[in-house]
Amino acid sequence: MADVHPTVEAVAADIAAMETRGAAPIADAAADALRAQARESDAETPAAFRAELRAAARHLLDTRPTAVSLPNALRYVLRRVEGETVEALRQSTLAAADAFCSQLDRAQDDLGQVGANRLRDGDCIMTHCHSTDVLACVEAAREQGKELTAVVKETRPRNQGHITAERLRDLDVPVTLIVDSAARRYLNDVDHVMVGADAIAADGSVVNKIGTSGLAVNARDRGTPIVVAAQTIKLHPDTLTGHTVEIELRDESEVISQEQRGAIGEIAVDNPAFDVTPPRYLDAIVTEHGQFPPESIVTLMRELFGEGTTEPWAE
Amino acid sequence: MADVHPTVEAVAADIAAMETRGAAPIADAAADALRAQARESDAETPAAFRAELRAAARHLLDTRPTAVSLPNALRYVLRRVEGETVEALRQSTLAAADAFCSQLDRAQDDLGQVGANRLRDGDCIMTHCHSTDVLACVEAAREQGKELTAVVKETRPRNQGHITAERLRDLDVPVTLIVDSAARRYLNDVDHVMVGADAIAADGSVVNKIGTSGLAVNARDRGTPIVVAAQTIKLHPDTLTGHTVEIELRDESEVISQEQRGAIGEIAVDNPAFDVTPPRYLDAIVTEHGQFPPESIVTLMRELFGEGTTEPWAE
Amino acid sequence: MADVHPTVEAVAADIAAMETRGAAPIADAAADALRAQARESDAETPAAFRAELRAAARHLLDTRPTAVSLPNALRYVLRRVEGETVEALRQSTLAAADAFCSQLDRAQDDLGQVGANRLRDGDCIMTHCHSTDVLACVEAAREQGKELTAVVKETRPRNQGHITAERLRDLDVPVTLIVDSAARRYLNDVDHVMVGADAIAADGSVVNKIGTSGLAVNARDRGTPIVVAAQTIKLHPDTLTGHTVEIELRDESEVISQEQRGAIGEIAVDNPAFDVTPPRYLDAIVTEHGQFPPESIVTLMRELFGEGTTEPWAE
Amino acid sequence: MADVHPTVEAVAADIAAMETRGAAPIADAAADALRAQARESDAETPAAFRAELRAAARHLLDTRPTAVSLPNALRYVLRRVEGETVEALRQSTLAAADAFCSQLDRAQDDLGQVGANRLRDGDCIMTHCHSTDVLACVEAAREQGKELTAVVKETRPRNQGHITAERLRDLDVPVTLIVDSAARRYLNDVDHVMVGADAIAADGSVVNKIGTSGLAVNARDRGTPIVVAAQTIKLHPDTLTGHTVEIELRDESEVISQEQRGAIGEIAVDNPAFDVTPPRYLDAIVTEHGQFPPESIVTLMRELFGEGTTEPWAE
Amino acid sequence: MADVHPTVEAVAADIAAMETRGAAPIADAAADALRAQARESDAETPAAFRAELRAAARHLLDTRPTAVSLPNALRYVLRRVEGETVEALRQSTLAAADAFCSQLDRAQDDLGQVGANRLRDGDCIMTHCHSTDVLACVEAAREQGKELTAVVKETRPRNQGHITAERLRDLDVPVTLIVDSAARRYLNDVDHVMVGADAIAADGSVVNKIGTSGLAVNARDRGTPIVVAAQTIKLHPDTLTGHTVEIELRDESEVISQEQRGAIGEIAVDNPAFDVTPPRYLDAIVTEHGQFPPESIVTLMRELFGEGTTEPWAE
Amino acid sequence: MADVHPTVEAVAADIAAMETRGAAPIADAAADALRAQARESDAETPAAFRAELRAAARHLLDTRPTAVSLPNALRYVLRRVEGETVEALRQSTLAAADAFCSQLDRAQDDLGQVGANRLRDGDCIMTHCHSTDVLACVEAAREQGKELTAVVKETRPRNQGHITAERLRDLDVPVTLIVDSAARRYLNDVDHVMVGADAIAADGSVVNKIGTSGLAVNARDRGTPIVVAAQTIKLHPDTLTGHTVEIELRDESEVISQEQRGAIGEIAVDNPAFDVTPPRYLDAIVTEHGQFPPESIVTLMRELFGEGTTEPWAE
Structure with a gap:
């Protein structure tokens, strides 16, 4: 097996130790x-x-087999490695890595600009959970001078809506906080639903915080547009080959305290972290490369990361 | 103005003081x-x-102008008062009051029987909030020897799902507790959604705990039958005349603690207690008089409580 | 054949000569x-x-075989004729006629009250064509002190929307006039669509001015409630027996002038006056007896006018 | 226990021996x-x-506990038994039995008239299975002088469509026979879908030959009206109390021959005879008492057969 | 700043002066x-x-900042400018401009051929407004020897349907003219709805004459296929970056005459020229490059005109 | 005209004589x-x-003008022929033909892998007709160690479901065979519907065995995912130019025997072999290049086979 450079090992160690965190x-x-x-x-x-290169990629992959952004970085670079000589290969690798990092660096800003363009002065948005990509859209709209208001779902069980509410306040966006169950009642007063994504599949379905799919079905029923704001590192090329995204089941203590649980008696508590929204309930996916109907995102996925049927790091 | 009997005054006082509570x-x-x-x-x-009699009715009504079951009792009795002599009037009043109380007494049992008949051995139900009418259906089904399981939504902000979970455990029904946002994910594994009602309108729409309408839209989308279990005292004859049911906005402290709120900063918190589900998202309303499509419940409403366009207690 | 009283003949003559007009x-x-x-x-x-009596009824019917309100008046009275003696029959007839006329007299006011109760202060309504029943709802709401605004469709080809606009202005309701095709664009800003009816069928479908059904489909798609305001004389008991309502095809000159037509060349011009909206696109029918889901109006139809399978005037 | 008259015993014996057959x-x-x-x-x-009388009813019921029309006859008569003397009771019983039998006698003709009125000259209908009630509609329309054509689904596994095709030919209706799977392709060319019913439930759902529900969903999707033609003896008052209709599973030999089955190997063969169509996919139910939206049929059910929550024959 | 060639200036002047008009x-x-x-x-x-080149492009753009086809021409050419020498750049520019003009020249014919292939002999189409792209489809179908008929909506307020009717007559297509509100009534008799487009957005939505979206919703509800015929110069790459298309509000005199307006009193008149149809209500977009599902048109947009996130003329 | 090589002639002859069969x-x-x-x-x-080369292609095409896979092979190769010299052209042709054949050779296996990845251990699938592509998915899932069960529709008129049942038995998949009409009843118990395709059009619609579209509409209504498994040789580039796929009408003897037909009398029997399912009823198309939303398959079609607006074999 080929040698792996110490920098690769160090990076891998940091990822494995979760010192490097976040997509x-x-x-x-x-x-x-x-x-x-x-x-x-x-x-x-x-x-x-x-x-x-392949060995380095495999070494990196081993640290976090289920992350989405990690293999995307590897796929992006490896499929752009080309040339007949070592030097040509080296230069194309460096160029691809530079291009990837530079795009990544400005992705959230670019995406925010695209999302902001969908918003009009005076609009009210509804959000679910906490997504920095959604916030980037709001921030860009605010910088364009648009006044916005927001209805924020608290997002049980972990109440990430509280974080979103605070960030929106920092952007001078008046916020109304509601429980998740109250969303439908507010959908007719809202101009847009904006949510983030944990992963986006080749069939156009979006994996996001539990509650997104139920919200999307109601938004469609009420005629309220719903967009997903997500950088392309959230695209999940493995799904091109039919792989489904594993839904994490988190600890029940997030849902109910030990005491409450004890008072009720012997029950099961299920705490799925995410759900899957089919593309027919979503109006658009906003990325740093522009906005796309969910049914077309597969085109962008293949353009950036290849077919997915092959693993560029395979020995 | 006519005299009001001391018993009427005592009853009114108890209702006003909330010593007599519950529909x-x-x-x-x-x-x-x-x-x-x-x-x-x-x-x-x-x-x-x-x-x-009309004065007595008005005196009672004044105690709780927004309750539904109180005017229903009065309407039921007053519109059955008939005769040409005082004695005949008296007898018909006594008979009507007896009939009303006796039906009321067995209403939940009768309703439970009807709801139970819809359930098959081995079925799984999903519930929202805490409804003794729903529980009566489950209890009757258990007495018919049917094995059931349940997915219980916690029902923020007040977590009445915990009470439901406990009661179902008492009936030996295995329970899985979930956050409200997780409901859609479980709808395909569930045979019935069963909810109660706070009030049922003439146009067939159902007022129930916030979150019911969003759940109903998702149940319809998933092809899962959804029934409302509600005694006829929940029918709301005022709605025959187009009146809409006022939705109570409850205290924000149910949604967020003072501390959390303080940490976020200046935000509004909305806490509507109920929402309205249109009849097209509901499969049936189960009452002690049998089950009805929501679009037909108006017939039962008029049969029991009259047209609603007249107030039988009007001076 | 039995004699017909001169008053009957006079009334029939006035109806036939269209000196008595309107439902x-x-x-x-x-x-x-x-x-x-x-x-x-x-x-x-x-x-x-x-x-x-039957002869009188037949004589009246012959004047306008397709009117809806005429046979309804006859059905209402004739099916309430009862007694064993001529005098008893006479009294029941007079009582039924009195009841019918007295209800009719206050029907629009009662209906207006019901419709007004559905409206909240600050609501915006959209209308199609010109309906005095819809206007009665708006007028009653205004008398309740509610502020309303309206989006008025012009309602080609005869622009009855202009009349509606004028009447709404008289009620101090700010009006925005639009072409019929623009309706969908405004549906999200509107709280209610309110239309009248020319006839209502036993299967719950509503016959109204051409364009109503397309508007209703869009209102449902946008999640905007849509109600029909119609007195019960618009109920069409013939439809109980499956009869469909004949749709009048009006003169093409309403659609295009002779000159424009001449310039285009040899084309056909179709000008149907009405269309049929199935009940599943309508939220409620507002009558002087209260509001009903369209699927239940058949109950009221049978209560007021009998089964329809028998003609009470048949020889 | 009370005596049962020999005629009752004889009738019961004939029903039990299936010498008396058919609803x-x-x-x-x-x-x-x-x-x-x-x-x-x-x-x-x-x-x-x-x-x-109750004993006689129970004796009759015992012969065929699952038939629908038998308890309906008993319910109809028993709930109209009234009076204070034996003679009064006797007379009311005889009158009720006479009324029932006389209505039953002309029910199919009356129903046919109602259904025929929905059809226009030149219409094309699609049918599923074989229903004499549907044929009565077609026959009445033919007698009204209307030309009709028909698309007939063969209706696997027993091909009752062949019988329907033959009967329609006898009525000079040109027939196109298709396999069941081809129905959707023809729905846009068809003006009405007309089917019969084996039982109609209080919640407005219709139990009919397997394949009806899938056809109804497609008819709705294509915008093609679909009506159920069924005499009121098909109404199923037990369902008022939530009882669901048991779906018969028939012998697998109807689906596949012994030889074919042997060639395939060890497989299960399911042969459900009926399915259940929810009311939202049906436009109207045509009965001898007129046509009704499916959501309103419960009103007719209670009017004819009582509440269903009580069994009038209970000891 | 770089020099701009006199020809560029002349062309810009002609566009600014509207001597050069039309997409x-x-x-x-x-x-x-x-x-x-x-x-x-x-x-x-x-x-x-x-x-x-960039300066020339900016100069041209300044003349009509909101036109769609102008920046498309510039984008098409500028992104195909490549080479290391002035001569190579020149040649690639000339080639790109030639390619663009030659494609544009035959675009409507090519598109007509594609649209015509969707039509079968004997089909009936419904149109809205006046679109030369739709007419190109009809003309090509007529040249293929297909007989067609048409239902033409008059298209208030400017009655462009009259022009369409005349052009169809010139093609020997029998025409039935209707008011816009009558469309739904005819949708079941029509085989295709065909409309043009003013602009097509990256999210697959289509901007077209007011009334298109309401028609599309009804066509989908009735199961009638609806296609958009539009050359690719109508694609709007700015929408890739989330920009929404500004809807022109035209003068109220198109809707109502001064006299009529005066008679009604103080009302507002809104006259939006276009509306937006989401892709889920449209079956296909027919272009000179073939037909596409609306959700995929973004792929063609990027292929022809680039990502849209960059402006190739930026200084 | 150019010469055609004897091998081409031999291949053409074998195809024409149906000695070479199958896509x-x-x-x-x-x-x-x-x-x-x-x-x-x-x-x-x-x-x-x-x-x-073009002559050879035309010679091959003439043998079976309506096959889909034949022109796809020709398009794939011809559009990859490039070079300035005969030798370069020859080499690129050989490379393209090699690539095509090698992809074709492993297409079903690759596709099976993609489809298998969508299935989870314990899933139940429903199938229609007999598709080796669907079976490849099941086989791959079985090789991944997943337990599956299947509901198999018999697929009248030719009962290809019997073949599917047998093949699934060979893969140790427990099978329940049903008549086509029973499908809806089982859709809630099924995790996936999987069907093949005879042809896939540019607008995302899928041509498959008659009955597929009705099944898809019901699967969507029930919330059951439905996928199409089809190799890319089933893509139909002619449809890019709007061409619709001709639906074969097969012999009536497949539907009804001579004897049965004789007994019924003079009827028509229609036996369409295929129907068309619009993309909005399908969740994904599984190919050897990965899975795609049906609305995006046009991108793959153009990538593999070109625009379709040009015929690469045109003289």
Whole structure:
């Protein structure tokens, strides 16, 4: 097996130890690691160089097998590695890693601009959970001078709506906080529903915080437009090959305290973290490359990350 | 103005002081008060007798102008008062009050039987909030020897789902507790959604705990049958005349604690207690008089309580 | 054949000559004619009395075979004729005619009250065509002190929306006039769509000015409630027996002028006056007897006018 | 236990032995048996007379516990038994039995008239399975001089469509026979879908030959009206109390021959005879009492057969 | 700032003065202007050449900031400018401009062919407003020897349906003219709805003459296919970045005459020229590059005109 | 006209004689024939070489003008022919033919893997007709160790469901066979509907065995996911230009025997082999290149086979 550069090992260790956390920092670190590997490689043949890169990628992948942004960084870079000589391979690798990191760096700003353009002065938005991509849209709209108001769902069980409410207040957006069950009652007074995404599948369905799909069905029923704001590192190329996204079941203590539970008696408590919204309930996905109907996002996914049927790091 | 019997005054006082509480006890006490008024009346003319009854009714009504079951008891009895003599009027009043109280007494059991018949051995139900009418259906089904399981929504902000969970456990029904937002994810595994009602309108819409309408829209979308279990004292004859049911806005402290609120900053918190589900999202309303499509419940409403366009207690 | 009283003949002549016009005046005159026939009858046997009444009814019916309110007046009275003696028959006839006329007299006011109760202060309504029943709802709401605004569709080809706009202005309701095609664009800003009816069928479908059904489909799609305001003389008992309402095709000159037509060349111009809206697109029918889901109006139809499978005037 | 008249015993025996078969003949025989019991009773007290009638009803019921029309005949008659003397009871019983049998006798003709009125000259209808009630509609329309054409689904597994095709040919209706799966392709060319019913439930759902519900969903999706033609003896008052209709699973030999089955190997074969269509997919139910939206049929059910929550034959 | 060639200035002047009008002529002139600029440029460095081209583009853009086809022409050409030398840049510019103009020249014919292929002999189409792209489809179908009929909506307020009716008559297509409100009544008799487009957005929604969206919702409800016929110069790349299309509000005199308005009194008159139809109500978009589901048109948009997130003419 | 190589003629003859049958073998043979033509060509100019290839393609196409896979093979190869010399053209042709055949060879396996990934252990699938692509998905899932069960529709008139049942039994999948009409009843117990395709159109609609569209509408109504499993040779580039797929009408003897037909009398029997399912009723199309929303498949179609507006074999 090919050597892995110490920088790669260090990056992998940081990711494994969760010192590097969050979709974007992980993706950035992974691309950076490949850049280091390419820059410092003393491989003598193109084949050896490629084998090293693949090995580095596999090493990085092993740290967090279920993250989405990590393999996207690797796919982006590896499929742009081309050339007949070691030097050409090196240069294309460096260029691809640079391009990836530079796009990533401005992705949220670009996305925010796109989302902001959908909003008009005076609009009211409804949000679910806490998404920095959604907030980027609101922030950009505020910078465009638009006045906005917001209805914020508290988002049980972890109440991330409280964080969203605070951030919106910081942007001078008047906020009305409601329990999740009250959403339908407010949908007719709202101009847009805006949510983030944890992962976006090739069939156009969106994995996001539990409660998103029920909200989307009601938004469609009420005629309220609903958009997903998500950077392309949330696209999930594995789903091109039919893989479904595993839904994490979290600890029941988030839902009910030990005491309350004890008072009720022997019951099960289910705490799924996410749900899946089919594309027919969503109006658009807003990314840093522009907005797309959910049914078309697969085109962007293949353009950026390849077909998915092949794993570019396979030995 | 006609005299009001001391029993009527006592009953009214108890209702006003909330010593008599809950839809059924209030209705029962009101009919009982009319019975006392009729029995003890020394009116000398039919007109005087009728005037006394109307005065008694108005006195009772004044205690809780927004309750639903109270005017229903009065409407039921008053529109069955008939005869040409004081004695005939008295007897018909007593008979009507008896009939009302006796039906009320067995209403939940009868309703439970009807609801139970819809359930099959092995079925799984999903519930929202806490409804003794829904529980009566489950209890009757258990007595019929049917095994059931339940998915219980916690029902923010007051978590009445915890009470439901406990009661279902008492009936040996295995319970899975979930947050409200998780409902859609479980709808395909569930055979019935069963909810109660706070009030049912002439246009077939159902007022119930906030979150019911959003759940109903998702149940319809998933093809899961949804029934409302509600005694006929929840029918709201005022709505025959187009009146809409006022939705109570409760205290924000149910939604967020003073501390959390303070940490977020200046936000509004809305806490509507109920919402309205249009009939097209509901499969049936289960009452003690049998089950009805929501679009037909108006027929039962008029049969029991009259047209609603007239107020039988009007001076 | 039995004699027909001169008053009946006079009433029939006025209806035939269109000196008595409009659904309510015709119904009123018809009931009045039956009252005259009953009051003045010198029939000696119950059978003869009944035969006279039926003959009078047939005579009236012959004047306008397709009107809806005329047979309703006759059905209402004739099915309430009861008794074993001529005098008893006479009295029941007079009582039924009185009841019908008195209800008719206050029907629009009562209906207006019901419709007004659905409206809240500050609401915006959208209307189609010109309906005095809809206006009665708005007027009653204004008298309740509610501020309203309105979006008025012009209602091609005859622009009855202009009349509605003027009447609403008289009620101090700010009006925005739009072309019919613009309706969908405004549906999200509107709280209610309110339309009248030319006839209401037993299957719950509503016959109204062309354009109503397309508007209703869009209102449902947008989640905007839509109600029909119609007095019960618009109920069409013939439809109980499956009869469909004939849709009048009006003159093409309403749609296009001779000159424009000439310039285009040889084309057909279709000008249907009405269309049929199925009940599933309507939220409620507001009548003087209260509001009903469209699917339940058949109950009221049978209560007021009988089964429809029998013609009470049949020889 | 009270005596049962020999005529009742004979009728019961014929039903049990299936010498009396079919919904209408069984209902007719049952009403006839009650008439005999009432006519010949030598009960000396009203209580004894009533007890005899109930015993006769129970005796008849025991023969075919799952038939729908049998209890309907009994319910219809028993709830119209009234009076203070044996003679009054007897007369009311005879009158009720006469009324029931006379209505039953002309029910299909009356229903056919109603259904025919919905059809226009030149219309094309689609049918599923074989229903004499549907054929009565077509026959009446033909007698009205209307030209019709028909698309007939073969209706696997028993191909009752072949019978329908033959009967329609006898009525000079041109027929196109198709496999069941081809229905959707023809729905846009068809003006009405007309089907019969095996039972109609209080919640407005219709139990009919397997395949009806899937056809109804497609008819709604295509905008094609769909009506159910069914005499009121198909109404199922037990469902008022929430009882669901048991779906018969028939022999697998109807679906696949022994040989074919053997060739395939070890598989299960399911052969449900009926399915359940919710009211929201049906436009109207055509009965001998007129047409009704499915959501209103419960009103007719209670009017004819009582509340269903009580069994009039209970000891 | 770089020099702008006199031809560019002349073209810009003609567009500004509206001597060059219409989406296609403007686009053609713009591409032609870039061709002139490139051909005659005496730039000495590639950078200077590119700067000149961008300046020319900006100059052209300034004339009509809201037109769609003008920036499309510029985007198409500018993103195909490539090469390392001035001569290479020049040649690629000329080639791109030639390609654009030649495609534009045959676009309507090609599109007509595609649309015609969807039509079968004997079909009936419904149209809204006046679209030469729709007419191109009909004309091509007629040239294929297909017989067609048409239902033409008059299209208030400006009655462009009259023009469509005349053009269809010229193609020997029998026409039935109707008011806009009558459309739903005819949708079941129609095989296709065909409309044009003023602009098509990245999220698949179509901006077209007011009334299109309401028609589309009804066509979907009735199961009638609806296609948009539009050349790719109607694609609106700005919408990729979330920009919404501004809806022009036209003068009220198109809706109501001064006299009529005066007679009604103080009302507002709104006259929006266009509305927006979401992709889920449309079956296909027919372009000169073939037909696409509306949800996929973004792919064609990016292929032809680039990402839209960058403005190729930016200084 | 250019010469056609004897291998091309032989292949064409075999296809014409139906010795080469089935979508994949025909496509493989066609690509092989072009390879032979290219390899053996002694054309002296690039133009002559290209003319030969086009002639060969036309010769092959003439054998089966309506097959889908044959022109796809030709389109795939011809649009990848590039170069300035005969040798370059030859090499690119050989490479394209090799690529096509090699992809085709493993397409069903790759597709099966993608479809299998959508299935979870314990899932139940419903199938219609017999599709080897669907079976490939099941087989791959079984190889992944997943337990599956299946509900198999018999698929009248030719009962291909029997073949599917047998193949599934061979894979140790427990099977329940039902008549086609029973499908809706089982849709709530089923996790996926999986069907194949005969052709897939550019607008995302799927042509498959008659009954597919009705099943898809019911699956959507029930909330059951439905996927189409189809290799890309089923994509139909002609539909890019608006061409609709001709639906074969097969012999009536498949539907009814001569004897049964004779017994019924003079009727028509229609036997359409396929129907068309619009994309909005389908969740995903599973191909060997991954899964796609039906609305995006046009992108893959253009990528593999070109625009369709040009015929690469045109003289």
